[in-house]
Amino acid sequence: MERAGDLRRTVELIVRQVGHWQQPRWSASVAGGDVSRAELVHRLVQELADLAADAEGRPRRPVPRLDHDVALPDQLRVVAADLLAARASEAALAQAASAATATRAAL
Numbered sequence: 001m002e003r004a005g006d007l008r009r010t011v012e013l014i015v016r017q018v019g020h021w022q023q024p025r026w027s028a029s030v031a032g033g034d035v036s037r038a039e040l041v042h043r044l045v046q047e048l049a050d051l052a053a054d055a056e057g058r059p060r061r062p063v064p065r066l067d068h069d070v071a072l073p074d075q076l077r078v079v080a081a082d083l084l085a086a087r088a089s090e091a092a093l094a095q096a097a098s099a100a101t102a103t104r105a106a107l
Contacts, residue, residue: 003093004084010100011080014041015073017107026069030106037107038069041076044103048079051096055086 018026018041026038033040046063053060063075083096 003090003097006097007080007084007093007100010097010104011076014044014100014104014107015077017104019073021070023069026072033106038072040103040106041072044099045072045075045079047099048076048083048096051088051092052079052083052086055083055088055092 018037021037027036029036030040035043042063042065049063050060063079066072066075080096080100083093088096
């Protein structure tokens, strides 16, 4: 599963990139946008959670925003692991890897 490896690598790169950020950095807007970095990463978390739910035949549910954005890297790791454990299709993994790559580029 090449796409699984792509997703794993990209998620790990994002986590390394943002894992040390403090709240002000999370609150900053992404370049050219009106969305904060935290909102952007949370959108990725939600997309991966939705793909995992689809792969497992479960209903989609909103992923809660935790009180502190510094927890987002951990949330990202968890939902990515859930998606990989769900044995999602190559198409779903490709979509996830593409979304992770786009998020990383926007950060």
